[in-house]
Amino acid sequence: MAAAGTTEQRYDHKEIESKWQERWARDGLYRVRDDDPRPKWYELHMYPYPSGDLHIGHWYAMSGADVHARFRRMQGYNVLHPMGFDAFGLNAENAAIQRGIHPYRWTMDNIKHMREQLKSMGTIYDWDREIITCDPSYYRWNQWLFLQLYKAGLAYRAHAPVNWCPSCVTVLANEQVIDGLCERCDTPVTQRDMNQWFFRITRYADELLDHSKMDWPDRLNTMQTNWIGRSEGVEIDFDISEHGLKEKTLRTFTTRIDTIYGVTFVVLAPEHPLVDALTAPERKAEVDAYVEAARRQTDIQRLSTDKEKTGVLTGAFCVNQLNGERVPILVGDYVLLTYGTGVVMGVPAHDQRDFEFATRYGLPIRVVVAPPDWDGGALAEAYTEEGAQVNSAEFDGLPSADGMQRIAAHIEAQGWGHRTVNYRMRDWLISRQRYWGTPIPMIHCERCGTVPVPEDDLPVVLPEDAEFLPTGESPLALHQGFVNVECPQCGQGAKRETDTMDTFVDSSWYFLRYTSPDTHDRPFDPEAVRRWNPVDQYTGGVEHAVMHLLYARFFVKALRDLGLLDFDEPFVRLFNQGTILANHQKMSKSRGNVIAPDSYVETFGADTIRCYLMFLGPWEQGGDWSDSGINGMARWMNRVWELAQRDARQLDDFPRDEAAVRDLKRSVHKTIRRVTDDMERFKFNTALAALMEYTNSLNQAWERKGIVSEDWNDAVEKLLLLLAPLAPHIAEELWERTGHRRVGAGLKSSTKLDRHQLSSVHSQSLPDWDAALAADDVVTLVVQVNGRVRDKIEVPASVSEDEAKATALASQRVAAHIEGKQIARVIYVPGRLVNIVAR
RNA sequence: GCCGAAGUGGCGGAAUGGUAGACGCGGCGGUCUCAAAAACCGUUGGGAGUUAAAUCCCGUGUCGGUUCGAAUCCGACCUUCGGCACCA
Known part of the structure; x- marks a missing residue:
């Protein structure tokens, strides 16, 4: 007997659902064949992380994708709608540390459970094509692809300041830092200088800005465009030869070269390599203290926009080569080393940050672009619009837009700098100081330097007997059997790279592997990829807008240029389904607000849950979960x-x-x-x-x-x-x-x-x-007087305009409303309404 | 701060220039039952009006505008959500 208030099933959903799931599997109903003559349709949903249980949000996402894929299938397409698991990642490793379960076992147990849950939804996944990224047969191709990118100069190692999450004890890509907090655990991120591996995604910045070959939501395109953050400007050198250093100039980047005559100071980022050399001996103590303080701040503290702009004088000067003026060099933490050249020319009259900085430190403010009706007096705030050039030597009187071009040309002619483009997006930092990921296939040899692992030696397999300790040290770095290795070049003892790859590497090409998951001699079969790719319809959450979706696009372009692919974009159409919330919050294990579908499936069956979820509202909208x-x-x-x-x-x-x-x-x-x-x-x-x-x-x-x-x-x-x-x-x-x-x-x-x-x-x-057959032969005409509904009349669908108007005017109900008035107009909308305008 | 999306009955939502509230939930009334549950039928935005009806008015975050006609288009504002944000 069902609980009070619960609808009783008239049919045994358990019996029929398991009956058909078994029969479909037995008959191979959803097996996808490459030789099927029907037109192909590749419909992909983002694969899940195997956290252990499918929650109602997974059901919502996967049901919609399955419905659409089934719909296409019944429209006569040969549909590939595969499923797999994004199986590397920190959760597994944390489980190992906390509960002593090996990440592999933890992950595979979860996958086993989730696979059964996915089957219980009645999905059309062809399980013969399943992908599990933590399997060496998959990640060896991460390594192989890494080596190809390395050979092409698209993977490199650099010593650079990087985002560090002290809680996850690993570095993070810029994309994984949200408002200065770690994307995974909300811990404030700090900066560290480390030797790290990067993918040169910035080489493709301009091509990634081009969304014209895809049918994506505008919102997504805008998010990616904002993230890439292209800005055109000029790199210009300031002369520092008076300091007798190896470097004779200090290079800055500006988008407002028209304001060059308004420069009254120059500011270096605290981490800038020339800070030490330029600092005068008597200023050293103060500058060192400032730099040290800046480095200790978290990103949230440092990047807070309402913080006052601070800085210190270095005691050094540089020369603005356009007017020969000597201006002071300062260090300020509002300047970021990672953007532009890490040096800013200070134009307080025309940049609000510089204005605040100059005001605080009593630096001169010189107007070089006149605001309209400017009286020549001091400004209350920076003027950042266009205007007429003033105090700008031979460029005086020009509109600043022209000044911009003329000054840039002048600088290029003099050899002081050149026009260039800067991007907000940085190269993709893929190193992670953790165990549960793809080992980066590199070896560090004292004699030969950094040497790639030969392709024949792949995969570099994760050692099973690593120790998982809560020390924050990578288990790989502590594993002597893994670390100590012969150099493939000279045969002498060498050290293996112990960083593993960001898991977004796995998902940057998994949609290629689904087409030929059993290929053993290469990452994917080119024939199969040509047959199925690109993905015709991709579905998933919008949270991957600037991570997975940008990385996967980069991968496809890079592999294309390596001759491995012959298309430009991985996902032709994209649809973002919404998120199911629990009490206005995102569902997550850590919040403990996960809604499990199991009891609903038990009571009502998979079909009812699928349909109920799809009936809640538009799929792109998501919404708060309620079973009402x-x-x-x-x-x-x-x-x-x-x-x-x-x-x-x-x-x-x-x-x-x-x-x-x-x-x-x-x-x-x-x-x-x-x-x-x-x-x-x-x-x-x-x-x-x-x-x-x-x-x-x-x-x-x-x-x-x-x-x-x-x-x-x-x-x-x-x-x-x-x-x-x-x-x-x-x-x-x-x-x-x-x-x-x-x-x-x-x-x-x-x-x-x-x-x-x-x-x-x-x-x-x-x-x-x-x-x-779908057409009506009788339609209801709405009759309005002055836009208000006064009558509804049934007329044949074939009614003429004149007949319709005549019938409307003959209406008794209408008569009362037009009595004593002049009929000014009669508007007719075929098959819908007649509006009588009476005055 | 900048950019974008959204705001409709008690609830989820439908309608993207032409009947506001499709469809469903919930509520109310009824049928069946000893009773309940389930199921089925009817009804359900607010107000005025009438024995009952007819009928009329109000109503899509707020205020204005465009139009014969606005949930829909335009302007300003409020609220919520998302993205970017010391990016030179």
Whole structure:
């Protein structure tokens, strides 16, 4: 007995769902064949991290993707909709430290469990193509691809200040730092100087800005564009030869070269390599203290925009070569080493930060671009708009936009600098000081330097007997058997690289591996990739906008340039589904607010949960989880179950009535059209609403009589076909129960499917609609007077404009509202309304 | 601060220039039942009006505008969410 208030199932969902899941697997219904003659459709959903349990958010995301993939399949495509696991990552390693379970076992146990859960959803994944990234057969190709990128100069090692998460005890890519906090654990990130491996994604910055070859949401394109942050400007040298250093100039970057005559100081980033050399002996103590303090700050402290701009004088000077003026050099922490050249020319009159800085330290403020109606006096704040050049020697009087060009040309002619482009995006830092990731296949030899592991020696396998201690040291670095190695070049003792790769490397090409997961001699079979890629439809959460989606695009472009691929973009279409929240918060294990689907599946079955989730609202919207409406979906499933199994022969006792048949057909064809359009656009909520309306109208048609069994059975068949992508089990069971055991309906005979496969509802084609049959022959015309509804009249759909207007004007209800008024105009919208404008 | 999206009944939402509230939940009334649950039928934005109806008015965050007609387009503002943010 169900609990009070819970809808009782009229059918045994457990029995039919397990029956069909087993039979589909046995018949290989969802096995994807490369030799299928139908046009291909690659529909991919972002693979999950194997955290251990599928929560309701996974169901929401995966159900929508599965519905759409099934829909395409029934539209006649050979659909590849694969699934796998993003199996490397910190959780597994933390479990090892905390509970002594080896990351491999922890991960594989989770995968085993999650795979079963995914199967219980009734998805069409072809498990023969599953990918598990922590398997050496997968990650060896991470290593191989790394070596190709290294050979091409796209992977390099550099000593650089990097983001460090003290809690995860590893470095992070810029993309993984959110508001100065670690993306994973919200710990404030600090800076460290370390030798690290990078991928040269910046080489592709301009191409990554081009979204014209894809059909992506504008929002996504904007996010990537903002992230890349292209800005055009000029690099200009300031003369520091008076200090007698090896470096004779100090290079700065500016987007406002028109303000060059307004430079009254120059500021170095605290980490700038010339800080020490330029600092005068008497200033050393103060500068050292300042630099030290800056380095100790976290990013959030340092990058806080409302913090006062601080700095110290170095005692050194440089010369602005345009006017020969000597200006002081300072160190200030508002200057970032990682952007531009790490040196800023201070133009306080025309940059608000410089203005605040100059005001605080009493540095001169000289206007060189005049604001409109400027009286020549001091400014209250920086003027950052365009204007006329003043105090700018021979450029005086020019509009600053022209000044910009002329001054840049002058500087280039003099050899003091050149026009250039800067990007906010940095190279992708892929080193991680952790165990559970792909070992970077490099060896450090004292004699030969950094030497790649020969391709024949791949994979570099993670040692199984590593020790997981809560010390923060990488288990690989402590593992002597792993570290000590012969140099492949000179044969002498050498040290293995102990950093592992960011897991985003794995996901940057997994969509290639799905096409040929068993290929052993290369990362993917070029033929298979050519057949399936690029991905036609990618779905997943928007949180990957500037990480995974940018990295994968970079990979494809780099592999293309290596001759491994012949297309430019990995994902042609992209759709971001929304997130299911729990009490307005993102669901996560650490918050402890994860909603498990298990008990709902137990009570209502997978079909009902899938449909309920899809019915909540538009798929892109997500929303707060509530189970308050789930009974309604269960109730509807029961109604479908009952309705599809009625014995239609009793209808034959009544005479066939053409009007009733026509109305039923109209309902059938309108529904096919609506559901098809909605599914196409991921509007599963309105597709379901259309199906619900359809079952309501089928009920009415049954009550009304006048249709015969043939009409009814045809209408029910259409219902099952349209329902199949959403509720695959019940649709299949009812398909069988309504006598559809025949072979081959709607499938081309050349496909190599056996009779079990062909008899499945999921092997049928979606029905087509007939516009003539879907058309109304009577329409309701709304009659308005001055825009307010006053009457509704039924007219034939073929009504002419004159007839419609005449009928509207003849309405009694209208008469009362136009009495004593002049009719100024009558507006007619065909098939919809007549609006009488009366004054 | 800049850029973008959103704001509609008690609730999830539908309608993207033409009947606001499709579809569903919940509520209310009824049928069945000893009773309940389930199921089924009816009803359900607010107000005025009437024995009952007809009918009328108000209503899509706020205020204005464009239009014969605005949830929808435009302007300003408020709120929420997302992105970027000392990027020179």
